[in-house]
């Protein structure tokens with residue numbers, strides 16, 4: 001049976017995943033901005049978020065949320081974490097029972113510290129939930145570069161059915177049933193990418209970058225495992241894989257924030273001039289609250305949090321990180 005897909009969110013990643021799915025299944029993308037809807041339907045472009053990129057003609061969009069949701073056999077959410085619950089509430093009256101809901105979002109809810117799949121379970125009880133996550137920079141995928149990703153759901157049968165919707169020649173989609181571990185990897189690496197960006201903005205070298213990525217991975221693994229994720233998940237595509245892509249790519253918005261902080265700019269000024277979302281800035285306070293709750297030391301994330309709050313300069317944070325006394329490699333800090 002051919003599954004129909006509704007995808008909510010007309011930004012860079014929502015449009016990219018909708019383009020991938022349009023090769024495999026009928027899909028309707030909902031965007032709140034009517035100009036984006038016209039641009040996709042008439043010009044096969046999303047000039048605002050993916051300038052100079054041609055979209056597949058099979059991809060169509062609507063500004064009526066009910067049109068994307070009511071006929072859907074699968075719902076995909078590409079809305080930033082700050083507005084995720086609100087959009088899900090708007091979708092709820094139109095959604096048929098038991099339709100699986102897949103999140104593409106790499107953030108946490110500020111007010112509740114919840115993961116997006118927990119928000120889905122709360123708003124839409126009974127619907128199977130999952131994430132599609134991995135080292136996936138939107139512009140590279142739209143440019144036809146090969147990439148790998150992971151669809152994660154706890155139900156082994158449903159996850160295999162949905163894998164086929166997203167998988168294609170140049171976009172290899174693996175399955176994983178460690179939903180918590182996969183989802184947290186995508187969220188937590190954003191903060192480490194800000195730290196790495198800060199180092200790069202301050203002119204640090206490749207050795208420093210490697211140390212931050214490696215120690216950062218250890219840090220996010222400690223928290224993820226304390227919360228119930230599997231250690232091996234954090235060394236796979238959704239953990240180490242996404243860390244490498246986000247911490248080293250000039251396309252990463254989170255790394256960009258770090259680079260600008262490293263140059264001495266203020267966080268408000270950096271965010272004000274960005275069109276797109278950098279989830280790591282918004283997740284930092286929640287990650288600190290989770291680290292405290294689970295008794296996990298996260299020195300790199302803490303420095304990022306302090307710099308983004310304006311309590312510490314990037315130079316001071318960075319000096320602190322490289323000057324820290326070193327114990328055993330397996331220790332925190």
Ligand SMILES: NC(=O)C1=CN([C@@H]2O[C@H](COP(=O)(O)OP(=O)(O)OC[C@H]3O[C@@H](n4cnc5c(N)ncnc54)[C@H](O)[C@@H]3O)[C@@H](O)[C@H]2O)C=CC1
Nearest residue numbers: 010011012013014032078083104105106136137138276277
């Ligand atoms: N861009 C990328 O390469 C990747 C992004 N992600 C994640 O995907 C999520 C979405 O990111 P992007 O699409 O890149 O962000 P973006 O900043 O490019 O676009 C965000 C979209 O959400 C829409 N939006 C925001 N609030 C809304 C609301 N209340 N109602 C309706 N629409 C609303 C905006 O209009 C915009 O179309 C983020 O959590 C991000 O971390 C994950 C993998 C790759």
Ligand SMILES: O=C(CO)COP(=O)(O)O
Nearest residue numbers: 134135136137252253254
């Ligand atoms: O999650 C991403 C790549 O996998 C995108 O990272 P940014 O949000 O930092 O651009």
